[in-house]
Amino acid sequence: MYDFEYRRVGSIAEAQAALAGGSSSKLLAGGMSLLPVLKQRLARYDGIVDLGGIATLRGIHRDNADLVIGAMTTHATVAASALVAQSIPALAALAAGIGDPQVRNRGTLGGSVANADPAADYPAALLALDARIVTQRRVIAAEVFFRGLFETALEPGEIIQAVHFTLPQRAGYAKLRQSASRFALVGVFVTRTHAGVRVAVTGARDSVFRWREAEAALAADFRPAALARLALPSSGLNADIHASAEYRAHCVQIMAQRALAAALEPPS
Amino acid sequence: MPVVSMQVNGQTVRAAVEGRTLLVQFLRETLSLTGTHVGCDTTQCGCCTVHLDGAAVKSCTVLALSCEGAAVTTIEGLASERGLHPMQAAFREHHALQCGFCTPGMVMSALAIVSRCGPDLDQATIRRELEGNLCRCTGYHNIVKAVQAGAAAMKEADRP
Ligand SMILES: Cc1cc2nc3c(=O)[nH]c(=O)nc-3n(C[C@H](O)[C@H](O)[C@H](O)COP(=O)(O)OP(=O)(O)OC[C@H]3O[C@@H](n4cnc5c(N)ncnc54)[C@H](O)[C@@H]3O)c2cc1C
Ligand code: FES
Ligand code: FES
Numbered sequence: 001m002y003d004f005e006y007r008r009v010g011s012i013a014e015a016q017a018a019l020a021g022g023s024s025s026k027l028l029a030g031g032m033s034l035l036p037v038l039k040q041r042l043a044r045y046d047g048i049v050d051l052g053g054i055a056t057l058r059g060i061h062r063d064n065a066d067l068v069i070g071a072m073t074t075h076a077t078v079a080a081s082a083l084v085a086q087s088i089p090a091l092a093a094l095a096a097g098i099g100d101p102q103v104r105n106r107g108t109l110g111g112s113v114a115n116a117d118p119a120a121d122y123p124a125a126l127l128a129l130d131a132r133i134v135t136q137r138r139v140i141a142a143e144v145f146f147r148g149l150f151e152t153a154l155e156p157g158e159i160i161q162a163v164h165f166t167l168p169q170r171a172g173y174a175k176l177r178q179s180a181s182r183f184a185l186v187g188v189f190v191t192r193t194h195a196g197v198r199v200a201v202t203g204a205r206d207s208v209f210r211w212r213e214a215e216a217a218l219a220a221d222f223r224p225a226a227l228a229r230l231a232l233p234s235s236g237l238n239a240d241i242h243a244s245a246e247y248r249a250h251c252v253q254i255m256a257q258r259a260l261a262a263a264l265e266p267p268s
Numbered sequence: 269m270p271v272v273s274m275q276v277n278g279q280t281v282r283a284a285v286e287g288r289t290l291l292v293q294f295l296r297e298t299l300s301l302t303g304t305h306v307g308c309d310t311t312q313c314g315c316c317t318v319h320l321d322g323a324a325v326k327s328c329t330v331l332a333l334s335c336e337g338a339a340v341t342t343i344e345g346l347a348s349e350r351g352l353h354p355m356q357a358a359f360r361e362h363h364a365l366q367c368g369f370c371t372p373g374m375v376m377s378a379l380a381i382v383s384r385c386g387p388d389l390d391q392a393t394i395r396r397e398l399e400g401n402l403c404r405c406t407g408y409h410n411i412v413k414a415v416q417a418g419a420a421a422m423k424e425a426d427r428p
Contacts, residue, residue: 006270006287006333028331035329036311038288048287052334076323100400101380102314105323106330180312182399 001038008050012057012136012159018049019157025049027159029072029111032103057110057161060084065167067091071110071160079104088129090171090189090262094121097175099182110160113145116152116207118238119183121175123208128189128200129171132164139164149206168193170222172262174255175203178242186248188255190263192222199256204237204248214256223264224257274335276301277345285332291325292316294332295342303343303372307402314401317373317380318342324380326400343372346379354425355379358418359411366405377401378415387423389416 007025009015019025025047028034037043051057057072060081067087069078078084079096098104098112098121112122113133125131126142133140135158145153154160168191175187184203188211191198199214217226234249243251273282276299283298295301295318306328307315316328319341346353352360355378365371381389381397394415395408403411422428 001288001290003286003288006331008333008336028334031329031331031334032311035290035331036309039309039329048331050331050334100314101377101384101397102317102324102326102400103311105320105325 001035002041002044004045005047006050007047008053010053012054012161015049015051015054015159016136016157018047019159021047023047027051027114029108029114030074030106031111032099032107033111033115033117051110051159062087063164066164067167068162068164069109070162071113072108073110075099075104075107075109075112076101078109087167088165088171090173090259091125091129091165093262094125094173094189097121097177109163113163114152114154114160116146116148116150117183118149118206118208119178119181119185119187119203121173121184121187121202124184124187124189124200124202125165125173126163126200127208127210128191128198129165129168130191130193130195130198131166133160134162134164135160146207151207166193170263172259172264174258174262176251176255185243186251186255188252188259190218190256190259192218192263197222199259201232201252201256204232204252206238211252211256218260222260224260227253227257227260270333272332272336274337275339277341287331287333289332290328291318291320291330291332291335291340292327294335295327295340301342301344305369305372307369307373312400312402313370313373314377315370315373317376317401319376319380322383324377324400341376343375346375353379354421354427355382355415355418358414358421362410362414362417364406364410364414370401370403370405374398374401374403374411374415378418381415382419382422383428387419389419391416 023046026045028050075095075098084092131142170192173189175184178185186203197218199211202208234245237245239245269284305315307313311329
């Protein structure tokens with residue numbers, strides 16, 4: 001790892017000031033994506049600004065119809081939260097399936113969302129739950145937030161503070177784990193809200209996307225049979241040593257059915 | 269150089285580090301606590317697992333400076349004058365290691381599992397909760413047995 005100047009900040013204002021310093025600076029959250037990249041010398045920054053000291057970025061609460069989760073809340077905290085389990089159990093289950101226990105103890109919601117890994121789990125939840133990403137400057141809808149491979153709508157110096165999730169009537173997530181990395185080979189998040197049905201797919205393209213045909217089919221009939229005859233075209237899907245595009249297309253269909261089955265389970 | 273201070277195995281330590289110094293480098297190179305191992309470059313193997321404020325973390329992927337004021341427990345912090353910690357004793361008893369390289373991380377993860385899930389552990393839980401620790405030698409069966417036995421021994425001895 002190349003050396004850098006480390007700054008631990010206590011507030012968003014301090015973080016903003018540290019980022020504005022002119023030299024290239026990068027925010028550090030749980031470090032579970034950033035530090036491996038720095039260790040491989042795939043990136044180099046003059047400054048690292050650690051958000052770990054900003055207490056207001058951590059925590060989970062309900063705000064009317066929304067579940068609000070602070071950017072620095074770890075995956076382990078979301079997985080273990082009674083409030084999340086009660087509000088959006090599928091989200092708690094998703095967090096419990098990220099990486100491994102040690103990764104979940106450090107990795108954060110904000111870091112995962114800002115990183116926008118094409119195989120990350122949270123982006124599927126944000127898109128399917130019509131989440132809003134709150135920064136110090138504005139509120140960004142998930143729909144326009146995820147732009148492409150590791151690319152988001154965040155501007156330089158913009159800091160995610162929290163994510164607002166709309167409570168769904170039904171929600172379920174299913175992923176096929178890439179067994180070495182544990183990221184999603186494909187993952188599908190299905191929701192039904194008063195606004196309609198959403199089916200968000202991660203791991204299959206360069207960024208998370210909505211499978212509109214499945215949404216239309218489920219809007220007409222929110223049962224597994226509605227998905228049985230659908231097929232996601234494989235053209236344009238990711239292909240690598242782990243899975244061909246055709247295999248991924250097939251798995252999206254299977255994971256959509258499993259996510260739907262999870263969404264239909266009576267609350268425990 | 270910036271200075272970091274933290275509690276390691278109950279003792280306050282203070283030393284100058286670089287911005288890029290990882291917690292595992294601080295433990296091994298500055299404090300000579302070489303029981304914490306480095307087995308990979310990709311945050312996957314778990315050989316470097318320590319407890320940071322009570323939670324299991326991969327110390328190869330935490331900056332030392334991020335641990336300012338924190339309490340860290342490493343494998344060296346487990347045994348006492350009375351002998352090995354029950355979890356360490358269970359690993360020996362059940363032949364849960366061959367080369368032993370993964371063992372410090374396995375034991376630290378095992379203790380974190382007991383504190384998260386309680387001492388009455390079934391094998392499926394142990395296997396799931398040990399996902400962040402890789403062993404290239406044993407095939408895991410004896411590790412799982414050892415964690416189960418170690419957890420039971422901790423309950424018996426009423427020891428965290
Ligand atoms: C072994 C392993 C397995 C994993 N498995 C999975 C998995 O199964 N599924 C999955 O989804 N992920 C997985 N991950 C990734 C993990 O979830 C990371 O925690 C996550 O991607 C990044 O979160 P972080 O808090 O660690 O962020 P960091 O690594 O600290 O930062 C990531 C990026 O986000 C930026 N950033 C961080 N916080 C903010 C903020 N508040 N505002 C703006 N920008 C910010 C940083 O500048 C950086 O560019 C895995 C990681 C590892 C090491
Ligand atoms: S050395 Fe830390 S996970 Fe492998
Ligand atoms: S005993 Fe050799 S790696 Fe586990």
